[in-house]
Amino acid sequence: MKGMRRRPSPENLVTVAVLAAAVVFVFVQLQPHLLFRNNTPAGGDMGAHVWGPAFLRDHLLPHGRLSGWAPDWYAGFPALTFYFPLPSLLIVALDVVLPYGVAFKLVTALGLLALPVAAWAFGRLSGMRFPGPVLFGIATLPFMFDRFHTIYGGNIPATMAGEFAFSIGLAVGLVFLGVLARGLETGRHRALAAVLLAVTALCHVLPTFFVLGGALVLVVMHLDRHRVRYAVAAMGGALLLAAFWVVPFLWRIPYTNDMGWGKITVYRRNLFPSLYRCHTGCDPNNYRFPFSQTWHLDIVLALALIGAVASVVLRRRMGTALTGMALLSALAFRYAPEGRLWNARLLPFWFLCLYLLAAVAVAEGARALATVVSRDREPWRWPELATPMVGLAAALLFVALPLQAGWLPFHTSDHSVVPDWVRWNYSGYEGKAAYPEYKAMVDTMKRVGRTRGCGRAMWEYFPDLNRYGTPMAPMLLPYWTHECILSMEGLFFESAASTPYHFLNQSELSKDPSRAQRDLPYRDLDVSAGVQHLQLMGVRYYMAYSQEAVAAADAQPALVPVARSGSWHVYEVLDSAEVVPLRYEPAVLENVPKKARPWLDVAVHFYQDPASWDVPLAASGPRAWPRVAVHHNATTDKTLGAGVDLAVPRRVPVRPARVTHIRTGDDRISFDVDRPGSPVLVKASYFPNWQVSGGRGPWRVTPNLMVVIPTSRHVSLHYGWTPVDGIAWALTIAGIALVVLVARRGAIEYPVAPAPVDDTDDQLDLILGDELVHSGADDDPWPPG
Template sequence: MTDRLDPTTDAPDEASTVDDDAHASAVTTEARRDADVTGDAGGRAEPADSGVEPDSEAAPTMSSGSERSLPARIGDRIIRRPLAWWRRPWTNDRIVRVSFTTVALLITTYVMTNVVHLSLLPGRDLVFDDTTPTGGDFGAHVWGPAYLRDHLLGGFRLNGWTMDWYAGFPAYRFYMVLPAIAVVLVDLVLPYGVALKLVSVLGVVTLPFSCWAFGRLASFKYPIPELFAFAGLSFALDESFSIYGGNLKSTMAGEFSFSISLSIAMLALGVLANGLRTGRYRVWASVLIAAACVSHGVVLIAFVVPSAIVFSLIWIDRTRWRYAWTVGLTSVLLMAWWVLPFVWDHDYQTDMKYGALTNWWEMYFPLTIPLDIIITTLAIIGFGFSILRRDLNGSALGVIGLVLVAGVYLGKDSIPGLGLLWNPRVLPGLYLVRYLLMMIGVYSLLALIWNAIRDRRANDEPSAYAATGLAAIPAVGVLVVLGFVFQELPGGGNTTLDDGSSVYAWGPFEATTTNKDAEGDGWSSYNFRGYEGRGQYYTEYRQVVTTMEGLGADPAHGCGRALWENSPDNGQYGTTMALMLLPFWTDGCIGSMEGLFFEASGTTPYHFLTTAAMSKQSSNPVRELRYADNDASVGVRHLQDLGVRYAMVRSEEAKNEAAQQPELTLVAESAPWEIYEVAGSDIVVGLDTQPVVVDERLGDGDGAIDERERLLEIGASWFQHPEEWAAMPAEGGPDEWQRIAVTPDLERRLEEGDPNGPRVDIVVPAEPIEPVPLPEVEISNFVLNDQSLTFDVDQVDVPVLVRVSYFPNWKASGAEGPWRIGPNMMVVVPTDTSVELSYGRTPIDYLSILLTLFGIALCFWWRREGDIVHAGPGPAGFAARSDRPDASVTDDSGSEVDVDTPGHRPRDVWTTEPRTEPLVEAPTGSRIEVELVHDDERARPDDEPPVA
């Protein structure tokens, strides 16, 4: 019998009627071990004398799975099963179905590979060109996998610290590492840029296949899974959004982890749906769910969790409850190594304060009015047909869609206690589900029309030939619409209208003047030509990078952090984020204050306050801060407070401002850039006044203010108004440090509704601070490494400021602390003349690793325990609303089989006689429990008219 997890089979199982009978008979696990039968990979029993083709694991020459070695079992899956699949009888129906499946997958995959320029056509491929990808966030993603490869994996770590961005931040603590690992693995055999491009398109290229596999694994009837492949194609090439995640445009904007996660999630949900029906694949379901979740956290929150819960609840009964909770528990444990520290330390992230979108109509209906009406109407029809036919998995998709509709609305307030969820990020899952339901709806309508024409019952299933012809209609329709949108239809081209404007036309159809050519393929071309494809701007870019590299190598200047002017002109290099790669090109010698992962560092707000002051036209992405634009007198102080060695400016306005600051010294030029060195920006410095510890502050209500907001208020108030503080405010410290309370300055408060508001509150000491002067301390022998730093002091017990971002994983040797102080920096009190700060693991890290190891152990345990035996193919008390078990959209009975094949019960011929023979003949001495079932379905070939 073929393992149903193999989505290359033409149907879930050619002898699946035997499987469903085995479900209905409730064969005990003990009997399945003792009976003289062998099961398939899922452990389902089949009579030894059933006459099944050699693909059955009942073959007498094969030993049981428990007696065979692991290599033998692997060989069985890789070699014997595909051969067994091939050797099954090739009936006409099977040939038709396999042919259409093959064509559907080839076409959808071919379209996606060509759109992303992964092509065998001459001059079309760009993925395998040895270039460094650029474009939007994508151009900054170049840094991540390389840092993982060069600095973390060698120490057997999947996350750790880096000094490259934001004065240091926890790399891959708050960002997904699984796609980066894939890049590193591919980089073993391909150039790094090629590896990054290849992995980045995996999600969108495989999404049609994953949607098809979801349909197969969830046992949707032919040709629904094949149409799901076209639904996945429609979603991937949806041009209505570009930053929410999942589609091609979002992927090219840098959200490739999202699309990878979504593709894995579809496989995971298919396996889960299959297991809820059959009791199989607990380990596979757990692993795939966990893999999807650690590939992107938003997919975890906004798609996988709600979808898995809905599927489980719809299928729920006693045994399926056990299946669901064991899979859920194992999945949570497998992802605990990343999710638990993420949640535990989320207060140390930056809330970008992105406002929720409330343009509900545009979000729920993002396409043109005709397309939205067609797609949504067909999706509603698909949901309705699923409910009427009591199709559990189709109904689950509809319920998931409703849950996600509600999630977009409820997400406007983010996640209580955690935040960080921008409500439009729920939309990709909703759009994908809508396309899937659309395919159910359109095929159900076509089948209904076909049956009416043929004078058949409304819920009769068309033959394989008819079903294939009906499925070809929406499949071709999708290709035509996408071809029109991308202006790639044969015979299509631009035509000139009477007013002189040019529009795309194909036959009698003309685009409107507002319908432009799709952007996805052009965006991928732009990205994959790389930095190297930017012509003269690449030369300019390399020159400025080389200049910075030379400063780092010069003993008179040395390595250090660089802050570069935020300017739209930086986009000439391929992306405005191009200079984030300074540490990538200089091997970490020159750090970039700005990095891609804005939310992953608590220092992010202070960096952007500094950038605004040093730039003519900064983007100011962190909302509700009080920016001082293009004011280098403010910017210099910020540069010093953050330990920034080099300031890079390019606009004439910013250059003029920088030239007037005595603390800035011009040390290099690389047109159009001027590079200044910042005086007084050492990373480790002594303090002249003892810090004060700020107590917790209550909010305007009864409870304490959000911790992230409290820390931002304190840090930003001191950072922008140090003259109002007699001492630096710290989050903790020795008992002898003064404790103070702070209060918001109501006169400067800007709230919602104010023309310039809202803004982060400015807080001031509630009572005057009593300054405690400190003796001057000399710092020497400072060494900065990736995961640690060391320095010497000439006296102990004097607080020292360390201008490296704070995080609770930092531990001090030879000093007390560190404690968070000011703009997310650190302060320590040396107890020895030699001090070392190192980034290590905390108890929550060890606990999360332990939990994941336990999850891995559970996988082995579930594998050893075997499958969960359900009482029947559906939940207890559930019956499909049909005279025939194959009338539902969901295929619970398996694939079409040859009526004349010995040992196979044909799917479309149903006996009216009760079955009296036991399903499995038990050998002497074995114990087996068999519950006989009664078949009362009517026998009628496909082409016979309805029985009166």
């Protein structure tokens, strides 16, 4: 009877046992004793990501925002406007019941723990027969533990490097593809598909690109107007749901920064690393990878090729779709233009598709074996039942050997970075040998803030900062000091148009700078020039570490020693107020397109010439301001600012106002003037959401600051809402209404009736409300009908 509960089938029991074992194995490798330790996660970008959810919790949400202004880094930047808000929101939600560090670490592990189950759901919802879906889950294990790429995304090393949002987005995206595939055959679940795609987009844009490519393949394989209508409703609903974040992101891209990632052009070595492996003298920078890290890809590639060919020949829908997704990923890596999207970040999708196609080949082999050994018309079940258990054992053995697992009866000299990286991150800042030195530095800056005033700090970069937990450790000065001491360097390099000027300053004020952004006119250690730049950017403190930087700083009259902590020497920068009067009217630039690169060229040219700073160059302004023409001379020099031919602006003197009572908050700046009508320079990063009361403006001026003209003696700037924000939220509200309406209307009727489901594998049919009906098994030819 329909209402009676049935005993679990052997296939279901094997599926649950294998997936549980896979998830538990991953969980154990993430070292639960550290995962649940109440500390502050460290390591790579992750150690700086700690700032984001806390700022969302303490500042943005109390202002009724999911994204907004943060003064903490880069002289201010729009927080979570150009980075993905949902993982931070999850951390804040967990922080209600868990310590912050534990909540943070659990969310960083979430995508990794979910990936085996998500891959299984992808296969099962897409109509694959057992053991295909559970083999998908197993296939994610070697993918997650791969070591030949560590910062591209998807695997454990990349997650530890800070790409945990990518891992979460990838897991959700796979479930979306499964739901979409099911819906293209049944007409159901449009609302669920829309929500899943929106969640993917709010976790990370790169998995979103991948699943959109997969969605395109699935729609083409089921092409007719009814299914196109289904896909448009699902994806259109997702776009509307995420519009509150997507629309401002796209509209404000001219106010972002391009770090200049160079496109990888060594295509074959990256797509097929096992063909270019080495035993000695390996150089990953030249894309020659160690044999121990890539030998298995020969097997994976061979199986993937078998799976792809078999899927096309036998007309298996899922395998054929995966083949198309793999080809799209490879083509995107090869032909993506050089720009903001670094093509290397597309490689994880290629490798994931190879692993899944290898699973398809194993599933086909198990099915063939079951048919061959059967003595009657029905295939013998045991080969198919045994395959996932054998596959899990093989995957665990392959993964566990380099982990130096103590439970194995034999060992290898190969050593994976995964245990050490997990231990380094999850043991936290507090677990580092240099933590007392780091804490003493932070405590010193807290005292400086209390005794001499809060403000921005520029700290000398050096690679050995990593001993604190990450080279980015001083970025957390705002986190530790409750936004009193702000850091000029932060994590989200692309989110702030002021980032290039920070790295120019860092190069002048560090003995061994990172020079992380490409094509900037860097100078070697030059503290005198660096101090001038700190004064222009409104930086209150300089923190020197190396003997060379300290000696040069001691010789600067504009630097006043105020504190010392070990090798750290702290100086206050004179004449660096955050709001100052102008002596001349700004000059409005002509012939400069409203794009990021043209503005940056002019601004960097201006920034490197202190003699020109008394006349800031404005992107726009009142008609009374003088105009200045900009021309670009042809040059092969790619350095920013090269080839800029800037006319000398006309100097129009004004009577400077006297600025007093400067106050700054998390989303506002206020001050008093004695002379309304005289322009004032506000040394905070410009963004279109800044609005002024008691004045006109603000106008963007070089390098990326603001000018206002006071119309009263008290002026206040605040980070407000713009029409773009209003439209975006209106679209999201409309999207919510649309998704509710679509969910209530139910399925789209297709002209072809769905086939009955295999009654041995019905869990997801019940979960999704399909009862015991779906669109047919994966061995049915495609497209339906």
